[in-house]
Amino acid sequence: MSPAERLNRISEQGLCVGCGLCQAIAGPDRVRVEMTPNGYERPVIVGDIEHATVDEIYDACPGVRVEGLPAGLVDPSTRHDNVWGAYRRVVRAFASDPDIRHRASTGGVLTALGIYLLQSKRVNFILQVTTSKEFPTGGKRHLSFSQVDVIEASGSRYGPAAPLVELDTVLDCAEPFAFIGKPCDVAAVRNYARHDKRVDELCRYQLVMVCGGYMEPKAMRRFLEEFGVPMDDLSALRYRGFGCPGPTRMETKDGRVVERNYLDFWGEDESAWSLPFRCNVCPDGIGEAADIAAADTWPGGSPTWEGQDDDLGTNALIARTAAGLELMEAAAAAGAITIENDITMCDMSDYQPHQVTKKYMAWARYAGLRASGQLFPQTQRLRIRELALENGLAQNLRQAKRTKKRVQHGRNCEPTPVALVAEDASQ
Ligand SMILES: Cc1cc2nc3c(=O)[nH]c(=O)nc-3n(C[C@H](O)[C@H](O)[C@H](O)COP(=O)(O)OP(=O)(O)OC[C@H]3O[C@@H](n4cnc5c(N)ncnc54)[C@H](O)[C@@H]3O)c2cc1C
Numbered sequence: 001m002s003p004a005e006r007l008n009r010i011s012e013q014g015l016c017v018g019c020g021l022c023q024a025i026a027g028p029d030r031v032r033v034e035m036t037p038n039g040y041e042r043p044v045i046v047g048d049i050e051h052a053t054v055d056e057i058y059d060a061c062p063g064v065r066v067e068g069l070p071a072g073l074v075d076p077s078t079r080h081d082n083v084w085g086a087y088r089r090v091v092r093a094f095a096s097d098p099d100i101r102h103r104a105s106t107g108g109v110l111t112a113l114g115i116y117l118l119q120s121k122r123v124n125f126i127l128q129v130t131t132s133k134e135f136p137t138g139g140k141r142h143l144s145f146s147q148v149d150v151i152e153a154s155g156s157r158y159g160p161a162a163p164l165v166e167l168d169t170v171l172d173c174a175e176p177f178a179f180i181g182k183p184c185d186v187a188a189v190r191n192y193a194r195h196d197k198r199v200d201e202l203c204r205y206q207l208v209m210v211c212g213g214y215m216e217p218k219a220m221r222r223f224l225e226e227f228g229v230p231m232d233d234l235s236a237l238r239y240r241g242f243g244c245p246g247p248t249r250m251e252t253k254d255g256r257v258v259e260r261n262y263l264d265f266w267g268e269d270e271s272a273w274s275l276p277f278r279c280n281v282c283p284d285g286i287g288e289a290a291d292i293a294a295a296d297t298w299p300g301g302s303p304t305w306e307g308q309d310d311d312l313g314t315n316a317l318i319a320r321t322a323a324g325l326e327l328m329e330a331a332a333a334a335g336a337i338t339i340e341n342d343i344t345m346c347d348m349s350d351y352q353p354h355q356v357t358k359k360y361m362a363w364a365r366y367a368g369l370r371a372s373g374q375l376f377p378q379t380q381r382l383r384i385r386e387l388a389l390e391n392g393l394a395q396n397l398r399q400a401k402r403t404k405k406r407v408q409h410g411r412n413c414e415p416t417p418v419a420l421v422a423e424d425a426s427q
Pocket residue numbers: 103104105106107108109110111112128129130139153154155156157158159160161163180181182185209210211212213214285294295296297315352
């Protein structure tokens with residue numbers, strides 16, 4: 001198999017998360033992570049690539065390698081939960097500034113922590129995802145140097161975004177920074193730290209949102225059309241925020257505004273979700289390798305139609321590392337965030353039942369992928385085999401068979417990535 005075929009296999013077998021790291025590793029003259037005709041950001045090979053580079057990509061790519069918290073960040077004061085991983089403290093909290101709390105995705109803690117990191121001069125900038133005018137359903141990588149930048153980036157984007165495309169040039173800046181992203185993005189950063197020691201020196205904090213996955217692009221297109229907004233007419237999209245969860249707001253190029261309820265978008269339970277294949281088999285949507293993970297706090301995992309107007313937004317916040325705990329407590333002492341009370345991992349499981357299910361099912365799903373001759377994510381320190389043993393044989397067999405069937409039906413298949421513009425030009 002050629003180096004190009006090996007790299008393409010990650011996308012073709014539905015495992016690419018579109019983080020952008022392989023572009024930073026190979027260089028943009030060889031690999032460009034960009035929008036492809038199926039609506040995903042995928043690595044498009046544009047130059048000669050060698051096996052050694054592809055080996056390095058396989059070692060760092062979060063599509064195929066996901067690990068828990070690095071051993072060096074665990075010490076005797078670390079607590080452990082078999083589902084929720086390593087942690088030091090878990091609380092309910094929100095941004096103390098009511099405007100940030102209102103505008104942000106949940107209670108605004110990620111935004112408030114980002115601003116606090118800049119204002120306290122702990123870091124010089126935040127690497128994160130902000131709104132994209134070019135592809136309003138997704139987001140684009142951004143370096144935030146000010147409070148205004150971080151507030152502009154607030155909110156959840158349930159579409160493709162590639163925050164790590166230029167991680168190499170970000171590291172070349174040789175300045176301390178923080179990263180805010182999805183758990184798979186942080187898995188990529190931690191993996192890459194094995195290859196480039198500047199990551200641990202310069203990336204001082206890694207913060208994540210707990211993540212159940214984003215919307216498949218074709219389902220997104222269907223959703224927009226259902227509400228009279230063809231994808232090509234869309235100029236801006238806010239999935240949630242300005243309330244908790246707040247309305248899903250679509251703006252068109254001719255100035256129309258269409259608003260729908262968050263529950264119209266995601267539905268009331270996970271059976272209605274339409275996720276990329278890799279998200280369905282994700283072994284870590286809970287950000288096990290991050291310093292801090294932030295989540296929603298709706299009991300049962302979803303808002304209710306009735307409760308939405310009164311919900312000001314409150315996050316669950318898991319501090320996993322010493323740095324994360326110190327940051328959380330310093331930000332609270334400085335008045336950037338307000339801690340309501342400590343909670344337990346049972347509360348987390350109540351808020352995030354879909355994450356619990358995924359964690360228990362991941363190992364059996366990989367057995368199904370393995371039996372089908374497919375790639376599957378290599379994991380360490382995520383306890384997925386241990387959790388699968390609690391399921392019982394019948395349940396694991398059922399999951400493995402279901403995954404095999406999905407593979408037989410091509411549910412994990414994606415075309416070889418080509419650039420969107422290249423394909424358009426050839427039509
Ligand atoms: C794809 C996705 C899936 C999610 N799934 C869950 C879930 O299963 N359970 C749950 O509790 N909550 C989920 N959330 C929402 C998440 O809980 C909230 O974003 C989190 O609680 C933080 O809230 P906040 O108010 O502190 O965020 P904010 O202060 O609004 O900050 C949000 C941060 O997320 C970053 N961001 C937004 N979209 C992306 C993206 N696509 N990629 C990388 N970074 C991004 C922004 O740059 C910003 O820094 C999901 C969000 C996303 C984007």
